[in-house]
Amino acid sequence: MDDQGQYAKLFNDIDSQALITLGVILASTILLIIASQRGLNWVANRLHGQVRFRVFALVPLTRLIILIAALAIAVPIIIEPSLRNMVTLLGAIGLAIGFALKDYVSSLIAGVVSAVELPYRPGDWVNIEGTYGEVKHVGMRTVEVQTPDDDLVAVPHLKLWDSAIYNANNGGTSLQCVASFYLHPAHEAGWVRKALRDVALTSAYLKFDKPIIVVAEEKPWGTHYRIRAYPVDPRQQFLFVTDLTVRGKAVLSAAGITPALLPPDAALDARGAAL
Amino acid sequence: MAQGSTNAALSPWDVVALDTFQTPERTQASQWRRSWRAATTWMIGREASERQAKQESELRALPEIKLAHVAPSIDWRPAAARLEQALKPYHDAPVVLFISPPHGGHSAVVSHWAAQQGADCLTVPTLKELIDGNLAWVDSATQTKHWAIPALERHFLRHTHGLQGVRELFERALSGRLGQSVIGCDSWTYAYLQHAVGLEGIPVLTLQGVEGEQLAHYFSQAAGECPTVYSTRTGKLILTSESDQKAVFKELQRLAAHCRGHLGIAWHYWRERLREPAEDVDADDQQSEKAQPDSSQELWLLDALADAELPADTGDVATLLLHTLLIHGGLEDQALKHVLPFSDHEALNARFALARRGILSSQQGRWQVAPLSYASVRQLLESRNYLVDPL
Structure with a gap:
C-alpha cells in the first residue's frame, strides 16, 4: 500500500490544464524546430563563404537548445523533480533503453555530441565508412549525406563512436582537390611540373590564398603527377578537378607527352593513387 | 601661399606607394550600408527602400553639351606629372x-x-x-x-x-x-x-584614395563655373561655389567611400547621376541651341547606392565571368572561351545577361564591369572568397 503511494507520488496529477500545457509545449517545440531548421537552412543556402558554414552549424545546435528548453518546461509538469524521483525515472528509462532501444538512443546521444563537437555540419564534405558527399542535414538520429551521384545517404550518428570521420573542409571554405596524370616515363619532368602548375594557376576556379603543389612520383609503369590545389568554393570541387584534367591533358598532349600504358598484368592501385 | 598649400592638399593626384594607399573614411560603413540596402530591397521592395527627398521622376538627365561643361572628361596629365615626381626615389629600379x-x-x-x-x-x-x-x-x-x-x-x-x-x-x-x-x-x-x-x-605606385572634400574641390574646379548641386536622397546641398561650407562634403564623402576613393569611378557616378529639374525643358532647349550652358542652375545628384546591383543569389557562371573580366581589365567576346571553363555559347549567354542588366559595359569591343556596378561586384566577389585587388 505504501509502495503504491510512493509510485503514485512520482507523477504529478495530470489534469486537463496540465494536458493542455503539455500539448502546447509539444506543438510549440515541433513548430519552433521546423521553423528554425527550415529558416536557418534557407538563409545558409543563400549565403556564401565562411558565413554559410557558420549558419549551417547553428542548425543542430538550435534544435538541441529548443529540445532542452522544452524538456526543462515539460518534465516538472509530469513529475515532481526531486532527486529520488529523477533517479527512479532515469533508472527505468535506462533499463528500457538497455534492452530495447540501445542503438536508437545511442544515435540520439551521438547526435547531441555531434551538435557540440561538430565533427560534421551541413555544407561539410565528409567520408564516413566509404560514403563521400556533402552533408545536407544533421538530424537527431542520422546525418544525411548527398553523394556526387545524387544519392541521399542517411548515416546514423552512432558511427561517431567507432568510425573515422573524414571531413574535407571542416566547416571552412578550403577543400583540397587532386587531379592525377599518369605519364609515360620518357619526358622532361621539370617542364611537366611547371606546365601543370600553370594549368592550376590559370583555372577560373582556383582559390589563390592556398598553395598549389605538383607532386611527382615515379612508378614502375611511368610517372604519376598530382596537382593539389583548392577551389574557391568546395561545391566547385568536381568542376575544378575536371577543368584541371581537361586543360592538363591538352597541354601535355600538345607537347607530345604520352600517357603511361600499364602492362596487361599490372593493376593500378586506385586507392593508393588517389592519395 | 596658404591658398597654394590648400590646393595641393586638395589635389586628387597624390601618387603614393601601394602600401600607403588608404581607402577614404567610412568605406567600411559604405559596404555595410550596401548590404543593408540589398537586404531591405529584398524584404520590402525597391520602391520602399529608396525613400528620396526628391523623386527621380521630377528630374531629367543633363543634355550632353551641358554635361561636357559641368563634368568634363578627366585630364590625367597632372597625375602623369606627379607620377614623374614619385618615380624619383626609384631611379635605380x-x-x-x-x-x-x-x-x-x-x-x-x-x-x-x-x-x-x-x-x-x-x-x-x-x-x-x-x-x-x-x-x-x-x-x-x-x-x-x-x-x-x-x-x-x-x-x-x-x-x-x-x-x-x-x-x-x-x-x-x-x-x-x-x-x-x-x-x-x-x-x-x-x-x-x-x-x-x-x-x-x-615598386608599385598608385593614386591615393580621395576624400569627399577632395572630390568637391575637383568637381568644382573641373566645371568652368561651379554648379550648385543637391542630393536627391537628403535634399541637402552637396556642392556649391561657396567654399567655406564644410557640411556639404558629407554627401560627397559618402560617394568617395562608395567608390573606395577612386576618382575615375567617382567621376562616372558624377557624370551619370547628375540630373536637372524636368520643368526647365524649354529653357534648356534654348540654352542648348545657343551652346552656352548656364552651370549656375541647380542640379541634383541621384543616390550613389541606387546603381546596378547584383542579387545575392548570383550564380557561379556569372560570378566567374565577372571575375575573369576584372582580372583581364575587360575582354572581347572571342577571348571568353579561352579563359572560361564553359562553352562559347554559355559564356556569351552569361555576358549578354549581365550586359542587359547594366552590370557590364563595352568599350572598344571589350566588355568590362560598368563603373556604377564596380563597388557591388567587388563586394560580391570578396564575400565569395575570390581574389580581389589590393585597392
Missing part, C-alpha cells in the same frame, strides 16, 4: 608599376607620362599571339632603353600559354637588359600576376 582599379586611369596616366618623357609604348599583342605564346611583342622592348606599357592587362591571358609573355618580359626587365620602364596595370591584373608570375620586389 628597372621597372616600376603604376596600378589603378578599372576606370581608374592607369592607362591614360602612363600614356601621358610616356609622351612627356619620350618613352616608347610597347605594341599590344593580338589575342592569337597570346594564345600561341608568341613572344614577338616582348622582343620589341629590346629595341629601346626607355619604354612603357600603359595597360599590362592587354599583354596577358589567363591561359596556359598566355602567361609566357609577361614572365619573359619581367625576367628580362628585372635583369636590367631592357633599361628602365614604367608599366601601367589594372589593380586586379596586378593581384592575379602577383600569384601567377610573382611581382615581389617591384
